[in-house]
Amino acid sequence: MKVLTVVGARPQFVKASAVSRALNAAGHNEQLVHTGQHYDAELSDVFFKELEIPDPAFELGVGSASHGAQTAAMIDGLEPVVAEVEPDVIVLYGDTNSTLAGAIVGSKVDATVAHVEAGLRSFTDMPEEVNRRLTDHAADLLFAPTAGAVTNLAAEGLEEGVYRSGDVMYDVLLRVVDRSTGWSKILERLEVTPGNYVLATVHRERNTDDPSRLRSIVDALSTSSLPVVFPAHPRTIDRLERNDLLERARRELHLTEPVGYLDFVQLLDAADRVVTDSGGVQKEAFFLDTPCVTLREETEWAETLECGWNELVGTDRRAIERALERERSLEDKPSPYGDGRAAESIVEVLERAR
Ligand code: UD1
Ligand code: UDP
Known part of the structure; x- marks a missing residue:
C-alpha cells in the first residue's frame, strides 16, 4: 500500500509517529509531506528526532501566513506531490490548516483519504473546528478516537467509513x-x-x-x-x-x-x-x-x-x-481513549479498505 502522510504542525508530528511506526512494521511504503506550517527546530525537527519519524520526502516550506494564504499555499504545494506519488491512501491528522489543505487536495483525486482524530467537536467557530468539520466531510475513512466522536459524526450524517480506533496520542505516550x-x-x-x-x-x-x-x-x-x-x-x-x-x-x-x-x-x-x-x-x-x-x-x-x-x-x-x-478531589478515571494500539487498528482498516 502506498501511503502519503500530510503533517505540518507540532501535534501532528506526535500523532503521525504512531501510525508511521505501525505502517513501517506492516511493510507499507509511506512517504511524508511536511507542509512547513511549523518550521522552528523546537516545533518541528526535535519531534522527528525524538520520535524517530522518517524524514519527509517532500517539504513544502509554506511557513506562516494568514489562514487563507497559508492554506492556499499548502494546496498549491500538495497538488503536484499527490500527482507525482499517486498514493493509495492519504492520511491526515487533527485539525490544523495542514489537515484542511490535505483534505481539499486528497478529496479530488483517486486516493482514499483517511482522517485520524475524526469527530472531535468544540461546537464553536474557532479555526480548528472549521478545519475538523470540513476534513471529516471530505474524507473517506474517519478514525474517531472516542465513542463521543463517533456520536458527533453520526449527528452530521457521517456513519459510513467511521471506525472507533482509540487515540494515537495515547499510543505514543505509553x-x-x-x-x-x-x-x-x-x-x-x-x-x-x-x-x-x-x-x-x-x-x-x-x-x-x-x-x-x-x-x-x-x-x-x-x-x-x-x-x-x-x-x-x-x-x-x-x-x-x-x-x-x-x-x-x-x-x-x-x-x-x-x-x-x-x-x-x-x-x-x-x-x-x-x-x-x-x-x-x-x-x-x-x-x-x-x-x-x-x-x-x-x-x-x-x-x-x-x-x-x-x-x-x-x-x-x-x-x-x-x-x-484549589485542592481537587480526583476520582478513578475511565479509559475512553483505547488500549494504546490505535495505530495498529488504523493500519488494519487501511489495509482492508484498499
Ligand atoms: C497551529 C494550529 C493549531 C495547533 C497549533 C499547534 C491552525 C489554524 N492552527 O496553531 O490548531 O493547535 O498549530 O501548536 O492550523 N511561528 C513561529 N515558528 C514556527 C511556527 C509558527 O514563529 O515554526 C509563529 C508565527 O508568528 C506564526 C504563529 O506562530 O504566525 C502562528 O503559527 P500557525 O502555525 O499559523 O498557528 P499556531 O498558533 O501554531
Ligand atoms: N508539546 C511539546 N513541547 C511543548 C509543548 C507541547 O512537546 O513545549 C507537545 C505536547 O506534549 C503535545 C503536543 O505538543 O503532544 C501538543 O501540541 P500543541 O499544544 O501545540 O497543539 P494542540 O494539541 O493544541 O493542537
Missing part, C-alpha cells in the same frame, strides 16, 4: 513515558522538583490574540504559590511582547522556549497541575494523572472532564487563580 523519565533532565535544568511547580502552555488564537484574555492569564499565573514553568509557543511570545507583557512574564514565570516531546512529557508527569489551552496537553495530562486547568470555555475532549481531572475555567483571572490553589 511508548515514551519510561524513556522520558530516564532520559530527561529538564526538572534539574529548570531547578524545579516533582510536585512543586505548575506547568503552563498557551497558544490558542482566541487567548493569544485577545489582549485582555492574555493579560488575565499572565496576571493569574503570576499569583501562583508554586513556580510556573511556561514553555511558550512563538505566537505567544510575540503577543506578550506586543502587549508589553513579556518582561513581566519573564520576571514572574519560568518562561522557556518550547521544549522537546520527551522533556515535555517529563514536565507534565511531574507537575502539580497543568494550565493549558492545548487540545493534546489536556489529553496527555489525563493519561499521566496530572490535574488539568483548561483556559477555554469548552473542550472537544469532554471525557477528560469526567471525574474532575480536567476543569474548564476560561480566562477569568479569579477563576484561574482559584483553580491554581
Whole structure:
C-alpha cells in the first residue's frame, strides 16, 4: 500500500509517529509531506528526532501566513506531490490548516483519504473546528478516537467509513513515558522538583490574540504559590511582547522556549497541575494523572472532564487563580481513549479498505 502522510504542525508530528511506526512494521511504503506550517527546530525537527519519524520526502516550506494564504499555499504545494506519488491512501491528522489543505487536495483525486482524530467537536467557530468539520466531510475513512466522536459524526450524517480506533496520542505516550523519565533532565535544568511547580502552555488564537484574555492569564499565573514553568509557543511570545507583557512574564514565570516531546512529557508527569489551552496537553495530562486547568470555555475532549481531572475555567483571572490553589478531589478515571494500539487498528482498516 502506498501511503502519503500530510503533517505540518507540532501535534501532528506526535500523532503521525504512531501510525508511521505501525505502517513501517506492516511493510507499507509511506512517504511524508511536511507542509512547513511549523518550521522552528523546537516545533518541528526535535519531534522527528525524538520520535524517530522518517524524514519527509517532500517539504513544502509554506511557513506562516494568514489562514487563507497559508492554506492556499499548502494546496498549491500538495497538488503536484499527490500527482507525482499517486498514493493509495492519504492520511491526515487533527485539525490544523495542514489537515484542511490535505483534505481539499486528497478529496479530488483517486486516493482514499483517511482522517485520524475524526469527530472531535468544540461546537464553536474557532479555526480548528472549521478545519475538523470540513476534513471529516471530505474524507473517506474517519478514525474517531472516542465513542463521543463517533456520536458527533453520526449527528452530521457521517456513519459510513467511521471506525472507533482509540487515540494515537495515547499510543505514543505509553511508548515514551519510561524513556522520558530516564532520559530527561529538564526538572534539574529548570531547578524545579516533582510536585512543586505548575506547568503552563498557551497558544490558542482566541487567548493569544485577545489582549485582555492574555493579560488575565499572565496576571493569574503570576499569583501562583508554586513556580510556573511556561514553555511558550512563538505566537505567544510575540503577543506578550506586543502587549508589553513579556518582561513581566519573564520576571514572574519560568518562561522557556518550547521544549522537546520527551522533556515535555517529563514536565507534565511531574507537575502539580497543568494550565493549558492545548487540545493534546489536556489529553496527555489525563493519561499521566496530572490535574488539568483548561483556559477555554469548552473542550472537544469532554471525557477528560469526567471525574474532575480536567476543569474548564476560561480566562477569568479569579477563576484561574482559584483553580491554581484549589485542592481537587480526583476520582478513578475511565479509559475512553483505547488500549494504546490505535495505530495498529488504523493500519488494519487501511489495509482492508484498499
Ligand atoms: C497551529 C494550529 C493549531 C495547533 C497549533 C499547534 C491552525 C489554524 N492552527 O496553531 O490548531 O493547535 O498549530 O501548536 O492550523 N511561528 C513561529 N515558528 C514556527 C511556527 C509558527 O514563529 O515554526 C509563529 C508565527 O508568528 C506564526 C504563529 O506562530 O504566525 C502562528 O503559527 P500557525 O502555525 O499559523 O498557528 P499556531 O498558533 O501554531
Ligand atoms: N508539546 C511539546 N513541547 C511543548 C509543548 C507541547 O512537546 O513545549 C507537545 C505536547 O506534549 C503535545 C503536543 O505538543 O503532544 C501538543 O501540541 P500543541 O499544544 O501545540 O497543539 P494542540 O494539541 O493544541 O493542537
